[in-house]
Amino acid sequence: MECRLFPAYLGRMNVEAATRSVGEALLRQMARQRGALLPRALALGAAAPEVKTALLRYVDLLPSLHTGREKVGHLQALLAGKAPPLEALLRLGAYAPPLAGAAIQLGVRLVARQFVAGPGPGAIPRILRANARRGWETTFDLLGEAVLGQAEADAFLERNLAALAALRSVKGEGEARFPRGNLSLKISALAPGLNPAAPEAALAALKPPLHRLLRAARDAGVLVHFDMEAYALRPLTLALFASVLDEAEFAQGPALGIALQAYLRETEGDLRALIAHARARRRVVAVRLVKGAYWDYEVLAARQRSWPVPVWETKAETDLAFEALSRLLLEHTEFITPAFASHNVRSVAHAIAQAEALGLPREAYEFQALYGMAGDLKAALVAEGHRVREYAPLGAWLPGMAYLVRRLLENSSNEGFLHARAAGTPSALLLQTPHVPEPPPPPTPRAFRNAANTDFTQPEAAAPLRAALSTLQASPPQHWPLRIGGLSVETGEWHASHNPAQPAQLLGHWAVATEAEVEAAIATARAAQPAWEATPVTERAAVLDRLATLLEAHRPHLTALEILEAGKPWPEADADVSEAVDFCRYYAAEMRRLAPGRTTQPTPGESNQSGYFARGVGVVIAPWNFPLAILCGMAVAALVGGNAVILKPAEQSSLLGAALFALLEEAGLPPGVGALLMGEGERIGPALVSHPGVDFIAFTGSRAVGTAIYEQAARTREGQRGLKKVVCEMGGKNALILDTTADLDEAIPAALHSAFAYAGQKCSALSRLIVLEGIYDTFLPRFLEAAAALPVGDPRLPETLVGPVIDADAQARIARTIREGAREATLAWQGYTPEGGFYIAPTLFTEVPPHSALAREEIFGPVLCILRAASLDDAFALANDTPYALTGGVFSRTPQTLERARRELRVGNLYLNRGITGALVERHPFGGFGMSGTGPKAGGRGYVEAFLHERLITENEVRRGFAPER
Ligand code: NAD
Numbered sequence: 001m002e003c004r005l006f007p008a009y010l011g012r013m014n015v016e017a018a019t020r021s022v023g024e025a026l027l028r029q030m031a032r033q034r035g036a037l038l039p040r041a042l043a044l045g046a047a048a049p050e051v052k053t054a055l056l057r058y059v060d061l062l063p064s065l066h067t068g069r070e071k072v073g074h075l076q077a078l079l080a081g082k083a084p085p086l087e088a089l090l091r092l093g094a095y096a097p098p099l100a101g102a103a104i105q106l107g108v109r110l111v112a113r114q115f116v117a118g119p120g121p122g123a124i125p126r127i128l129r130a131n132a133r134r135g136w137e138t139t140f141d142l143l144g145e146a147v148l149g150q151a152e153a154d155a156f157l158e159r160n161l162a163a164l165a166a167l168r169s170v171k172g173e174g175e176a177r178f179p180r181g182n183l184s185l186k187i188s189a190l191a192p193g194l195n196p197a198a199p200e201a202a203l204a205a206l207k208p209p210l211h212r213l214l215r216a217a218r219d220a221g222v223l224v225h226f227d228m229e230a231y232a233l234r235p236l237t238l239a240l241f242a243s244v245l246d247e248a249e250f251a252q253g254p255a256l257g258i259a260l261q262a263y264l265r266e267t268e269g270d271l272r273a274l275i276a277h278a279r280a281r282r283r284v285v286a287v288r289l290v291k292g293a294y295w296d297y298e299v300l301a302a303r304q305r306s307w308p309v310p311v312w313e314t315k316a317e318t319d320l321a322f323e324a325l326s327r328l329l330l331e332h333t334e335f336i337t338p339a340f341a342s343h344n345v346r347s348v349a350h351a352i353a354q355a356e357a358l359g360l361p362r363e364a365y366e367f368q369a370l371y372g373m374a375g376d377l378k379a380a381l382v383a384e385g386h387r388v389r390e391y392a393p394l395g396a397w398l399p400g401m402a403y404l405v406r407r408l409l410e411n412s413s414n415e416g417f418l419h420a421r422a423a424g425t426p427s428a429l430l431l432q433t434p435h436v437p438e439p440p441p442p443p444t445p446r447a448f449r450n451a452a453n454t455d456f457t458q459p460e461a462a463a464p465l466r467a468a469l470s471t472l473q474a475s476p477p478q479h480w481p482l483r484i485g486g487l488s489v490e491t492g493e494w495h496a497s498h499n500p501a502q503p504a505q506l507l508g509h510w511a512v513a514t515e516a517e518v519e520a521a522i523a524t525a526r527a528a529q530p531a532w533e534a535t536p537v538t539e540r541a542a543v544l545d546r547l548a549t550l551l552e553a554h555r556p557h558l559t560a561l562e563i564l565e566a567g568k569p570w571p572e573a574d575a576d577v578s579e580a581v582d583f584c585r586y587y588a589a590e591m592r593r594l595a596p597g598r599t600t601q602p603t604p605g606e607s608n609q610s611g612y613f614a615r616g617v618g619v620v621i622a623p624w625n626f627p628l629a630i631l632c633g634m635a636v637a638a639l640v641g642g643n644a645v646i647l648k649p650a651e652q653s654s655l656l657g658a659a660l661f662a663l664l665e666e667a668g669l670p671p672g673v674g675a676l677l678m679g680e681g682e683r684i685g686p687a688l689v690s691h692p693g694v695d696f697i698a699f700t701g702s703r704a705v706g707t708a709i710y711e712q713a714a715r716t717r718e719g720q721r722g723l724k725k726v727v728c729e730m731g732g733k734n735a736l737i738l739d740t741t742a743d744l745d746e747a748i749p750a751a752l753h754s755a756f757a758y759a760g761q762k763c764s765a766l767s768r769l770i771v772l773e774g775i776y777d778t779f780l781p782r783f784l785e786a787a788a789a790l791p792v793g794d795p796r797l798p799e800t801l802v803g804p805v806i807d808a809d810a811q812a813r814i815a816r817t818i819r820e821g822a823r824e825a826t827l828a829w830q831g832y833t834p835e836g837g838f839y840i841a842p843t844l845f846t847e848v849p850p851h852s853a854l855a856r857e858e859i860f861g862p863v864l865c866i867l868r869a870a871s872l873d874d875a876f877a878l879a880n881d882t883p884y885a886l887t888g889g890v891f892s893r894t895p896q897t898l899e900r901a902r903r904e905l906r907v908g909n910l911y912l913n914r915g916i917t918g919a920l921v922e923r924h925p926f927g928g929f930g931m932s933g934t935g936p937k938a939g940g941r942g943y944v945e946a947f948l949h950e951r952l953i954t955e956n957e958v959r960r961g962f963a964p965e966r
Contacts, residue, residue, distance in 0.1 A: 020349070023348075026381070027345055027431075030379075031376075033379040051079070055078075059108055065741070068098035071105065074741070120142075120394055120395070121163040136378055137180055139184045141186070141227065143393050143396075144189045148745070148748055148782055152192065157209045163394070164213070181220060183223070184391065185224055187227075195798075196457040197232075197462070199459065201799035206240055221253075223256065228259040228290070231301075238270060256286070268324070284335055306451070306452040320436070322347050326350060326354055341368035343373055343416075344416075348377065366386070366388065370390070417430070448585055448589045450921060451577075456570060456571060467556065468557045468559065472560045473505075477507055479509045480510045482675075482676055482677055484672075485675070486670075491517065493514075494512065495509065495512050495654070500807060501803060503838070510678045512680070518691065521675035528670060529644035532673045533614045540639070541591050547632075547636065548581045551577060554663065565653055566653050576626050577629075590640075604963045605956065606958075615948065616644070618638050618697065620648060622634060630700045634698035635647050642948075644672065645674055646676075646677055648681075648684070648685070650701075686712060690715065692719040692721075693719070694724065695725070696724055697724060706728045706933075729928075730928075735770055736754065736768075737890045737901070739872060744775070752783075754916045758802075763887075771868060772875060773871075788829075804838040824852045824854065840861050845865045846865075847868075848865040848867055885906050886928035887909045887916045889914070909924060
C-alpha cells in the first residue's frame with residue numbers, strides 16, 4: 001500500500017524528527033475523525049481525589065447492591081457532601097429510592113458499556129461486522145480474573161471455547177501472517193487458586209485446560225494471545241508460553257502471541273529471550289507491547305513487602321522503554337509480529353517512524369487499542385493505511401467490574417496522554433521526547449524497616465531454599481546439647497526430632513534437660529547478669545543487630561529446617577525468619593530510643609530524670625508454631641534490656657531453638673547471659689517458673705499452660721527478690737464477619753488463607769466465620785468450591801498451604817474434636833487427607849450452635865466454623881461472645897459497618913477488608929487481652945519496657961535559695 005503519511009525520504013530522516021512529523025499528521029487526521037468523543041470517565045479526573053475514590057468504590061460495590069434503597073443509601077454514605085452535582089440525585093433518592101436506584105444503575109451500566117463490548121461470545125459476530133466496517137480487526141477477551149473454584153475455571157474455559165467456535169467463521173479471510181480470528185487469554189482464570197510461587201504445580205494445573213483451548217483454536221484457525229497480568233504472574237506466564245512453543249503437538253499451530261509490559265524493568269530481557277526462543281523454533285510469534293495496566297498496584301504491592309519496585313517509577317521512563325522495546329521488536333520481524341498497543345500518539349508515531357526507518361512493510365506490524373477508547377486514533381491509523389486491531393472485552397456485569405475500574409482509573413489519570421490531550425496540550429508538547437524528571441531526594445532512612453520475605457514467584461529467588469532443603473535432607477542428623485555458661489551440656493537423655501509430614505524422617509536429637517540443669521542455668525545466669533547490665537546499651541543492641549544479620553545470612557537453611565521440623569509451608573517458614581530478624585532490629589532500635597531516659601524540669605530548682613533497670617533473670621517459654629520468631633523475640637527483648645534469660649523452646653521445635661541459640665552466641669552474647677534448656681514443659685517448666693532466682697517469665701502458648709504459669713508465678717517463695725512479672729500470650733477464637741457488601745472475590749481467599757494456612761496452627765488463625773444472612777446462600781457454594789481447591793500436602797512442596805499438624809497428639813485431639821463436633825453441628829465439607837504424616841483434612845462446619853464447644857474453644861487445627869447471622873447486631877454479638885480477644889476482622893464495603901467494627905469489636909488486632917493473620921513487627925504490634933494474654937504487644941512500643949523496671953530520679957537543685965539556670 002502506498003504510504004501517505006511518509007514521503008520516501010522519511011526512512012533516511014532521523015527517527016526523532018520523523019516521529020514528530022508522523023505524530024503531527026496523526027493528530028491532524030484524528031481531529032478530522034467523527035465521533036472522536038472522549039470517554040465520559042475523563043470528567044472523573046477533574047474531580048477531587050476523594051470524590052474519585054468514592055465513585056470508583058461505588059462502581060465496585062454496585063453489583064452487590066440489590067434494592068433502590070441500598071443503591072441510594074450507599075451512594076449517600078460514600079459521597080454525601082463531597083459531590084454537589086450528585087446532590088439532586090441523592091435528594092431524589094430520599095423520596096423515590098427505586099427510581100433513583102434505577103437511574104444510578106443505568107448510569108453505571110452506560111459507563112460500563114463504553115468499555116465492555118458485549119455480554120459474551122454471542123456478541124462476537126456483531127462486533128466483528130461492526131469493526132470490519134471501520135476497517136479494523138478484533139481480539140476478544142473473555143472477562144474474568146483469579147477464579148476461586150474449579151467450576152468458575154471450567155465456566156471460563158467454556159466461554160473461551162464458545163468464543164473460538166464463534167470465531168471459526170472468520171477463519172482465513174485475508175490475513176497477512178496470522179489468522180484474523182484472535183483471542184486474548186488471561187491464564188489466571190484457567191485454574192483456581194493459581195500459585196505463581198509454585199510454578200511446577202501451577203503449570204501442571206494450567207496445561208490441561210490450556211491444551212483443550214489450543215486444540216480448539218488450532219481447529220478454528222484462531223490466534224491465541226496470552227495477556228500479561230500482575231508482576232507475580234509474569235514468570236509463570238512466560239514459562240507457560242515457552243513450554244507451549246516447545247510442545248510438538250502445537251508446532252504447527254495455533255498461532256501464538258504474548259503481551260509484554262513496557263513498565264517492567266525486566267521486559268527487555270524477557271523480549272530478548274523470547275526472540276531467541278522463536279528463532280530457535282523457527283516460529284513467528286505475535287507480541288503485543290503495552291505500557292502496563294497495574295502500575296499503582298505493583299508499586300503498592302512491592303512497597304508493602306519491602307521488595308524492589310519492578311516497574312519504572314515515572315511515566316516518562318515507561319514511555320522511553322516502550323520506544324526502545326518498539327525498536328527491538330521491529331528489528332526482529334523475521335520471528336516477531338509486533339502489535340503496538342498504546343493510546344499515546346507519540347508512542348504510536350515513534351513505532352511508525354522506526355518501522356519506516358527500518359524499511360518495513362505495513363504488514364509487518366499492527367496497532368491495537370482498547371474497545372471504547374481512542375476511536376479517533378484507530379480511525380486515523382486506518383485512514384493512513386495501518387493495520388489496527390481492537391481489544392474487545394466481553395463479559396457480564398459482575399466480573400467486568402475489575403476491568404471497568406482499571407479503565408476508569410486509566411481514563412481519569414491526570415498523568416496520561418488522554419488527559420493531556422483532553423486538556424488542550426499543544427501538539428509539540430504531546431509529541432516531544434519523554435522527559436524523565438529529576439528523581440526526588442531519597443527519603444531519610446527510618447530507624448526500622450521490615451525485612452523482606454523471599455519473593456518465591458521469581459524462580460531465581462526460590463533456588464537457595466530448594467538447595468538448602470536438599471542439603472539438609474542429605475546431611476546426617478546432628479546431636480544438639482544444652483548450652484549453659486557458654487558450655488555444651490549433655491544429660492544422657494536424647495530426644496529424637498522427626499518430620500511431621502513424614503514421621504520416619506529423623507532430623508536430629510536434642511539433649512533433654514532435668515531439674516539439675518535448671519538449677520545450673522539459673523545460677524550461671526544470676527552470676528553473669530550484672531556485668532551484662534553494666535555493658536553499654538549500644539553494645540547490647542549491637543548483639544541483636546548482628547543476630548539479625550546472621551539470621552538473614554542463614555535464611556535458606558533456617559527456612560528449610562522449619563519446613564522439616566515444624567511442617568510449615570514455604571512462605572510461612574520464610575516469613576518466620578523475617579519476623580525473627582525484625583524483632584532483633586526493632587528491639588535494638590527501641591532500646592537505643594529508651595536508653596537516654598527522659599529529663600524534665602517542671603519548675604526551676606528541681607530536675608526529674610526517668611530511666612530503667614533490668615529486671616534480672618528471666619525464663620522464656622515458647623511455642624512451636626512460630627519456632628524462631630516468638631522464641632527469638634521474647635528472648636532478645638529481655639536481653640537488650642540487660643537481663644539474662646533461659647530459653648526453653650517447645651519440644652516440637654527444639655532443633656530450631658538450638659539453631660537460633662547457636663547464632664545468638666555467634667552474634668556475641670557473653671557466656672552465661674543466655675542459656676539453652678531444651679526439655680519437656682511439664683517436667684522442667686514448673687521448676688523454672690517457680691524458682692526463686694527467676695524474676696520474670698515470658699510465655700507464649702496455650703491458655704491452659706499460660707494460666708497455670710500465671711498462678712505459679714504469683715506465689716512468692718523463700719529467697720525471692722520480688723514479685724514475678726509475667727508476660728503471657730495465649731490463644732484465640734478469632735472471628736471474621738462478612739456483611740452483605742463484602743467483596744467475596746477478596747473475602748473468600750482471605751478467609752480460607754486465614755483459617756487454613758499452616759493447617760490453622762496460628763494463634764491468629766480464623767476459626768469462626770460469621771456470614772450475614774443476606775449473602776449466605778451466595779457465599780457458601782463459592783466458599784465450598786474455593787475450599788476444594790486448597791493445596792493440602794507435604795510442606796516440602798512449594799504449593800502446599802495446608803500441611804500436617806505438628807504431632808500425633810495434636811492429630812488425635814483434633815480428630816476427636818471433629819468427631820464430637822459433628823454431633824452438634826453440620827460437617828459441611830472435609831478436604832483431602834494425604835498419606836503418611838500427621839494430617840487432618842481441612843474441615844468446615846456449618847449450622848454451629850453459638851454455645852457449642854466448637855464455637856467457643858480453640859481448636860488449633862484446620863477446622864473452621866461458619867456461623868450465620870441474622871443481622872449486623874447479631875454478627876457483632878457473636879464475634880464478641882468469647883473470653884478470648886486476639887484477632888478479628890470484617891469484610892465490608894459499607895463505611896458505617898467498618899466504623900462500627902472499630903468501635904465495638906473487642907480484639908487486640910482488628911483487620912478490615914483483609915485476612916486476619918500475618919502481623920508485621922512495628923506496623924502491626926501484636927497481642928490480645930482477655931484470655932488471650934496480658935500484653936504488651938509484641939513488636940510494638942512498650943514491649944521492651946515490660947522487661948525493665950522504670951525508676952525516676954528527682955533532684956533538688958536549690959542551694960541556699962539559688963537554683964542553676966538552664
Ligand atoms: P503449649 O502451651 O502446649 O506450649 C508452650 C510452651 O510451654 C512449650 O515450650 C511447652 O514446652 C511449655 N510448657 C508446657 N507445659 C508447661 C508447664 N507446665 N510449665 C511451663 N511450661 C510448659 O502451646 P503450644 O502447643 O506450643 O502452642 C500453641 C498455643 O500457643 C496455642 O494455644 C496458640 O494460640 C498459642 N500461641 C499464642 C500466641 C500469641 O501471641 N498469643 C502465639 C503463638 C501461639
